Amino acid sequence: MRQFVVVGHEAPTTPEFSLDDLPGSGRLDVLCRCVVAGCLLSHSIRSAVRVHLVLDDAFTITVDSDEVRNLRPDERSTAALLRTALEHREEAIGHQPVQSSPGVTIRRTGLEHAIDTLAEEGTLVVLDEDGTPVDEHPPPSDPVFVLSDHLSFSDAERALLADRATATVSLGPEPLHADQAITVAHAALDTAGFDHGSP
Amino acid sequence: MRQFVVVGHEAPTTPEFSLDDLPGSGRLDVLCRCVVAGCLLSHSIRSAVRVHLVLDDAFTITVDSDEVRNLRPDERSTAALLRTALEHREEAIGHQPVQSSPGVTIRRTGLEHAIDTLAEEGTLVVLDEDGTPVDEHPPPSDPVFVLSDHLSFSDAERALLADRATATVSLGPEPLHADQAITVAHAALDTAGFDHGSP
Numbered sequence: 001m002r003q004f005v006v007v008g009h010e011a012p013t014t015p016e017f018s019l020d021d022l023p024g025s026g027r028l029d030v031l032c033r034c035v036v037a038g039c040l041l042s043h044s045i046r047s048a049v050r051v052h053l054v055l056d057d058a059f060t061i062t063v064d065s066d067e068v069r070n071l072r073p074d075e076r077s078t079a080a081l082l083r084t085a086l087e088h089r090e091e092a093i094g095h096q097p098v099q100s101s102p103g104v105t106i107r108r109t110g111l112e113h114a115i116d117t118l119a120e121e122g123t124l125v126v127l128d129e130d131g132t133p134v135d136e137h138p139p140p141s142d143p144v145f146v147l148s149d150h151l152s153f154s155d156a157e158r159a160l161l162a163d164r165a166t167a168t169v170s171l172g173p174e175p176l177h178a179d180q181a182i183t184v185a186h187a188a189l190d191t192a193g194f195d196h197g198s199p
Numbered sequence: 200m201r202q203f204v205v206v207g208h209e210a211p212t213t214p215e216f217s218l219d220d221l222p223g224s225g226r227l228d229v230l231c232r233c234v235v236a237g238c239l240l241s242h243s244i245r246s247a248v249r250v251h252l253v254l255d256d257a258f259t260i261t262v263d264s265d266e267v268r269n270l271r272p273d274e275r276s277t278a279a280l281l282r283t284a285l286e287h288r289e290e291a292i293g294h295q296p297v298q299s300s301p302g303v304t305i306r307r308t309g310l311e312h313a314i315d316t317l318a319e320e321g322t323l324v325v326l327d328e329d330g331t332p333v334d335e336h337p338p339p340s341d342p343v344f345v346l347s348d349h350l351s352f353s354d355a356e357r358a359l360l361a362d363r364a365t366a367t368v369s370l371g372p373e374p375l376h377a378d379q380a381i382t383v384a385h386a387a388l389d390t391a392g393f394d395h396g397s398p
Contacts, residue, residue: 019219020218020219022273022275023272023273023276029273029274033232033272037379040376041373041374041375041376042328042349042374042375042377042379043349043374046373073222073228073229074221074222074228074274075228075273075275076219076274076275077222129241135390150241150242172386172389172390173389173390174240174385174386174389175240175241175242175243176240176382177239177240177241177272178241180236180240180241180382180386183375183379183382183383184383184386186373187370187371187373187375187379187383187386190372190373191334191371191372
């Protein structure tokens, strides 16, 4: 299983946003591209991938590549899936997930709870341009990559991640968009011969 | 200079398409993501990159990273730049380019003329999932990568490219979207220490 946690610092937590202005909707365009980069290949879908979008530290939407339906590569249709998830946010009680559509769930958790749960399922690795070069850190089995959206991690997030993560890794000399980083991480694992592991 | 030629088999050749339905507009969403993957980094723009979009073998729109303005990472705003280029298509006479906005030009050329011109500026390399693995083909200086959109190359295109290109290379074991392939190609060149060369 490959997992990606994307911290959406200004992401909307209600469904009242415009599909015509995703950048103006807390940069939801970034998060949509992360879902697509995480789950989709050309004409197929990766197996055993989960993308977790942490929205303003209040809700987390998870897209499971083995279960999701109607996920297409464009930003607008992906944003519509996320909007449907947000329409179900009131049903999310405690930390229990609510399924809004096949393979898409929403739960009332911020970053700390999300990564504490995921740390039990794999190896937490932060992807950040300030990290150590990826070739010094061979990819772990069952990685849980944590990335930030268009904004840098806050000091509190850095402290939390420093405490929980195994490593902070940079994928190359250039500062990549979050979705580009997901694409490069997948490609590195693919080329290294890692399969997606067990679901 | 790194250049990318993306063959848009069903791409629109007039500006009468809907920004609300880019997938339904000849998969213009794919071409928009290719422009962004080619030109943009997180909070910056790559130097010395050109992305050429061949539209239905009739027009070619070129985005020059050193000149373009108002290029943002989302599909919709990128599509608006392309629509503006198509609004100027009638001004494109012969093979002469017309600038529609800073760093964006349109010319009346299909794939053959486009790659014949570009072959003089760099080394033509086809990116295709059926190619030989990239680690057997170290990246050339001044690469001109040729990719297809969501459709495979036609037999005629394959014959043309086989005649003109130095190599057909696969970037990994999984079939990538065109924009993902551009991201991975850039990352491989970045990590190998290649700069973008001279403009």
